[in-house]
Amino acid sequence: MRLSAGRVTEVGKNLQGTRYLDADGLHLFPGFVDVHAHWRTPGREDEETIETGSAAAAAGGFTSVVMMPNTDPVVDKPVIVSGLVRRVEKESRVRAYVSAALHEGLKGERLTEMRLLKDAGAFCVSDDGLGTQKAGVLRNAMLYAKSAGLPIILHCEDHTLATGVVNDGIAAALAGLPGSPGSAEDVATATALVLATETGAKVHITHVSTALSAALVGFFKGRADITTDTTPHHLTLTDELVSTLEGLYRVNPPLRPDEDRVGVGDALKSGILDFVATDHAPHAASEKDLPLEEAAPGFLGHETAFPALYTELVRSGKLSLSRLVEAMASAPGRWIGGGAYGVSAGAPADLTLVDLSDEWTVREDALVSRSSNSPYLGRKLAARIVGTIVGGELVHNELGAKFGARG
Template identity: 45%
Template sequence: MKKLIKNGIVVDPERGRKEKLDILIENGKIVRIAEKIEETEDVKIIDVTGKYVLPGLVDLHVHLREPGFEHKETIATGTRAAAKGGFTSICCMPNTDPVADNPSVIRYIQHRSAEEGVIRVFPIGAITKGSKGEEIAEIGMLKEAGVVALSDDGRTVMNSGVMRRAMEYATPFDLTFITHCEDHNLVDNGMVNEGYASMMTGLPGYPAEAEEIIIARDIKLAELTGAKLHIAHVTTKGGVELIRQAKARGVSITAEVTPHHLVLCEEDVLSYDTNFKVNPPLRSKEDQAALIEGLQDGTIDIIATDHAPHAYEEKMVEFQWAPFGIAGLETALPVIITTLVKDGKLSLMDVVKKMSTKPAQILDLSVGGIGEGQEADLVVVDLEWEEEVRVKDLVSKGKNNPFIGWKLIGWPVMTMVKGKIVYQRSGFNAGN
C-alpha cells in the first residue's frame, strides 16, 4: 500500500529546505514531495502535523557485539535500539569474536542483519588480522565482501610501519580508515582524564596527549599515502586543532564527536558511576567547549554514538573493574536537541547534516536524504515530546546509559526504512 506522510515539516540539508510538505511513498521509495498531495482510497495516511520529518539518521560508529558477545547486544536488539533512536543506517565495528577481519565474518553479519535486523547495517572490516596491529588483513577480500570502511576500533595500530603499509595497500580500494587514536604506552591503565578527574578520584589518568599524538601520526600517514582518514570520537582541544590544521592543508580527513563528550565532562566521573566510564574519557570543560566550537565551524564533521553496550553485571562493579562504554543509540538525538539545539548552539538543520547527510557522504552510502526517487528512510521527530530516560524503556541489552533520569525533549516518534515502519513510539498515533 502507498503511504502519504501529511503536514510534516521536512528538514533536508541536501536541498537546503525546512518547510511543510507532504511525502508520498510507493514500493519503499519516495515518489512525490509537494506542499499538498491529494488523498486517495489506496493510500495509508500518516498525519504528522507539527512534527519534523528528517532523513533517517546514520551512525558510523556502533558496536553490535554479534558474533561472540551476544550477552551484551545482538544484531536484533541493537538494530531495534537504533530504530527507536531514529537511526535507519548504522556501521558496525569489527571488534567481535571472531574479529571481522575476513569475508566469512562479514557475510555472517550481513546474513544476520537481513534475518534479524530492522534497519540497514553496514559492516566495517578490521585493518589488521585479529585487530592485533601486526599483520594487515586481507583488505581486498574485505572490500569484495562488502565492508564500507576499515578500523581496528579500540585497538590503535601502534606500529606506524604497519599502519603506513595498510594505508598504501587500501588506497586503491577507496576505503576510509576510522582510527581510535590512543598511544597505549602513554595511557597505560588510565581510566579518567588526567588532571582534575584523576586527582580528585585517585584513579589512573589518561592524558590528552595520548590521543593527540596518534591523531598527529595518522594525519601525517594519511598525507604520505593519500589515504582517506576519519578520526573517531575526538575529545581534546588539541585534537580539534590538529584536525583543523590538517583540513587547511588539504588532507583527506574527517572527524566525529559523541553526544556524551559534547554534554558531559570529567566532573561527572567524580560520582564513580561506571556509566560515565568511557574510552576516551570524559575531558575538561575547556575540551568540551572546543568540541562544540569544532562542530559549529565544521572542523568536526559528524556526531556518532560509539554505542558500546555491556551486560548489567559487567558495569555493576567497582569503577576500576568496569568495562569502558556507553549505550547511546536510543538517547543520542534527544540529548543533542535538549542540550545543544535548545540552547541555540546548533540548529536542527545542523544536527540533521551531522547525524544523517554528512555521515552518509563520508562513506559514500546512498542514504541520508529526502528526495524523489530515493528510498524512504525517514524519522519523524516531535520537538515538544518530553520524556524521562528510564532503564525499563531501553530496548538495547546495554543499560549502561549516563542519561538515565534525565528529562529530554525531541524524541523520535516514528522510524521508517524503505517505506516500512520499523518503530512507532507508544502514544503516537500514525493515522489510519
C-alpha cells in the same frame, strides 16, 4: 510527501499517496546515520544482538549503522564478513554496514586480506577499540586500504600514554583515579592526519574528544581525504562525573574537562568536525556495576543521541537544529552512500520523525537495547523519536494509528 517502492517520489504539502503520514506538529528529518556502533555479535549476544541493536538504533531515529569489528571472533576473515552480511539482511531493522578489521585480531601487526574482505561485503576497515601503535604499520595499512578501495575508521590512541582509566586532570586527582592525558589521543590523531595526507587514503577519525585534536583536524582539513566524528557524550558530559567513582561513567576516550567539551562542540558547529557518531557500546551489568577502575569502558548511545544533543546544545542556543541534523544525517549519509542524502524526490525513503516538544526521562526499563549502561539514566531529555522509516517501511512506531494506508 509521497512514498512509492521505498523511495520518496514527491515532497509537498498535500499528502495524497497510498501511504500517508499525519505528522502534525512533528519534524521530519532525513534518517540519522551512525557510523560507529557495537552490536556485540558474534560473541556477546547477552549484551546486544543484531535484532536488539538495530531496534535500539531505530528507536533513536537511526536508519543506517556501521557495525564495528571488535567482536568475538574478530571480524577479520571473509567468511565472518559474509556470515554477518547474511545475518544483517535477515535480522536488522535498519540498514547495517559490516566493517572488518584492519589487522588480524586487531593486533596492529599483520594486515587483513582487505580485497577479499571487501568482496565478502565489508564496507570499511577498522581496529576500533585499539589504536595502531606503530606509524609505519599504520602507513602500510592506509596504502593497502586505499588500493582495496576501503575507507578506514581510526580509533586514535597512543597506548604508551593512555595508561589510566579516566582523563588525567583535576577530576581524576580529586577522585584518586589514574588518568590518561589528552595527548594519548592528540599524538595518535596527529600521526593519523600526517599519514592520511601523505598516502591519500580515505580516513575517518572517530570519537574526537579533545580541543587540540579538533584543532589539528582543522589544520589538515582540505589537505587530506579525511572526515571525523565526535560523540553525544563528549559533547554533553564532562569528567566531573568520575567523582561518583561509578563504573557506569568509564568510557574510552574518557569524558574530558569542560574546555574540551566546548572546543569539540565549537568544531562541530563550524564544520571542522563532520559527524556525530554514538560509539554505542552495550555492556552487561556485571561489567558496569563495579568501581570505575574495574569497569569495562563504554556507553549506550543510539536511543539518547538526538534527544541529548537537542536538549543540551540546540535548546540552549549553542548549536542550530539544521547543523545538528546535518551532522547526524546528511553528512554521514553522504559518506556512506557516496552522494546526496536527504529528503528529496528520488531519494530512498529513510526518514526520522521527531516530536521536539515532548519530554521523557531515560529509564532502564524503557530502553530498547539489551543493555542499560546509559550515562543519561535518570535525566529528563527533550525530543522524542516517534517514527523511523527505512526504505518506506516504518521500523519504529510511536505514532500508533497515525501511519497507515489510504486508498
